[in-house]
Amino acid sequence: MSFVIGVDIGTGSTKAVRCTLDGEVVAVARRDHAPSLPRPGWAEMDPERDWWGDVVEVLAELDSTDVVAVCVSGLGPCVVQTDVDLRPRRPAILYGVDTRSTREIAEITEQLGAGAILERCGKDLSSQAIGPKLAWLKRDAGEAWRPQDRWFSAHTYVVAQLTGEWVLDHHTASQCDPFYDIHRQDWATDWVEQVLPGLALPRLVWPSEQVGTVRRDAAAQTGLAEGTPVVAGTVDAWAEAFSVGVRHPGDLMLMxxxxxxxxxxxxxxxxxxxxxxxxxxERGSHTLAAGMATSGTVTTWLQDLTGGVPFETLLREAAAVPAGSEGLVLLPYFSGERTPVYDPLARGVIAGLTLRHGRGHLLRATYEGIACGVRQILDVFGPAERIVAVGGGTQGGLWTQIVSDVAGVRQVVPQQTIGASYGGALLAAIGVGAVPPDTDWTRPDHVAVPDPATAATYRTLFETYTELYPATRDLIHRIAQ
Structure with missing residues (x-):
């Protein structure tokens, strides 16, 4: 029997799965880690320890016998600058939760024009874009800047460690604004030269392409057989969408x-x-995406704040609180906000606290605040043919039910929600021709349907939520600065 391995480097952990070619998960390995937050607005990771080191450990834990391919996905887009021997110049800068490049975003937007960037790249420049982060690295390095250095996202750094190949998948490249032309699906080399002259660019590939094989030294560290094919992979959210069959126009994944x-x-x-x-x-395809800056991280913060009480206890208490959290409203902007607010200086707000509110109210208000943010984003997307809910937050059902109630949408929850590593395993199988390109491993488990009994309460809550941010924005900006 043949097997494939999918690995995913997440914000909070690295996971690996060993699967059969029909999608059965036969083994799982995991290592936890956490980003470093050295300054307000900064979010970093150590690529040698948190990315490659964790991947080595999870791969070594899995049986590599009869493994025909491996694929790595990862949090992103991130950027780490290395020399040709893959030694990082500094810690990796994370995706949109790292907002240090605000100055560079403004300068590049002024240089190239906001309308031109939106038309050519498919989005405005924001803290999610890699171009301004690279420009920040150049400014910070000063005369020590080396434009011929290599630069990687999380999964491509690991691919380079495994194979020696410097590649970037088209999806991740399309988040390297303003350096990628979304219509031509190729590097915008003229803009690269205008913004960062001489910047070296990796070879572009599609996520399911085989890009190399495991080198001897990587084999010795990971336990994989030398010569095992390595498939390119992509950013974790897109690998996760692929894992649950979000592959056709109108399909939408909510992670x-x-x-x-x-x-x-x-x-x-x-x-x-x-x-x-x-x-x-998939080759030649396009997607529309959005992301909030904090969600599950706020629930972790709340658990820590309440003395590390078992999360099952918090969840049970939150489920007992009525819809609307008895007058408590929370803005989940604990690390600024990405879509649709685009405000790196936004901060979390908890409004309506009274002495009778407890930790269960806080958790439910957190879920409800996030759900209001989800509704804001879905309103911009417009109608979706099918919404598939994935990720660890779907476990237990309370969070998904609150989102369905607040946003008024049906959500399909699959049986297998292990995540991006599962999508990576499928990409690995497709990439080496072990299964047909249209193979879909997902199976539905249940559907979360809006509860009409909560509609009036959540309509009022959403109105209050959308008014609370502009009402407090100036004060919050003053505090944040």
Whole structure:
């Protein structure tokens, strides 16, 4: 029997799965880690320890016998600059939760023009874009800047460690604004030269392409057989969407994780202000995406704040609180906000606290606040043919039910919600021709349907939520600065 391995480097952990070619998960390995937050607005990771080191450990834990391919996905888009021997120059800068490049975003937008960037790249420049992060690295390094250095996202750094190949999949490249032309699906080399002259660019590939094989030294560290094929992979949210069959125009994935993330497959590329148009997973495809800055991370913060009480206890208490959290409203902008607010200086707000509110109220208000943010984003997306809910936050059902109630949408919850590593395993199987390209491993488990009894309460809550941010924005900006 043949097997494939999918690995995913997440914000909070690295996971690996060993699967049969019909999608049965036969083994799982995991290592936890956490980003470093050295300054307000900064979010970093150590690529040698948190990315490659964790991947080595999870791969070594799995049986590599009869493994025909491996694929790595990862949090992103991130950026780490290395020398030719893959030694990082500094810690990796994470995706949109790292907002240090605000100055560079403004400068590049002024240089190239906001309208031109939106048309050519499919989105406005934001903290999610890699171009401004690279420009920040150049400014920070000063005369020590080396434009011929290599630069990687999380999964491509690991691919390089495994194979020696410097590649970037088209999806991740399409988040390297303003350096990728979404219509031509190729590097915008003229803009690269205008913004960062001489910047070296990796070879572009599609996520399911085989890009190399495991080198001897990587084999010795990971336990994989030397010569095992390695498939390119992509950013974790897109690998997760692929894992649950979000592959056809109108399909939308809603990912419940450290952040809430949205991926919808498009029939044709389109630019929507406030959302992100990107290349997709399958060759020539396009997607529309959005992401909140914090979601599951707020529930972790709340658990820590309440003395590490078992999360099952918090969940049970939150489920007992009525819809609307008895007058408590929460803005989940604990690390600024990405779509649709695009405000790196936004901060969390808890309004309506009284002495009778307890930790269960806080958790339910957190879920409800996130659900209001989800509704804001879905309103910009417009109608979806099918919404598939994935991620660890779907476990237990309370969070998904609250989102369905607040946003008024049906959500299909699959049987297998193990995540992006599962999508990576499927990409690995497709990439080496072990299964047909249209193979879909997903099976539905249940559907979350809006409860009409909560509709009036959540309509009022949503109105209050949308008014609370502009009402407090100036004060919060003053505090944040």
């Amino acid at each position: 419940y994780g450290s952040t809430m993330f949205f991926v919808q497959v498009l029939a044709t590329p389109t630019s929507v202000r406030g959302l992100w148009t990107t290349s997709g997973v």
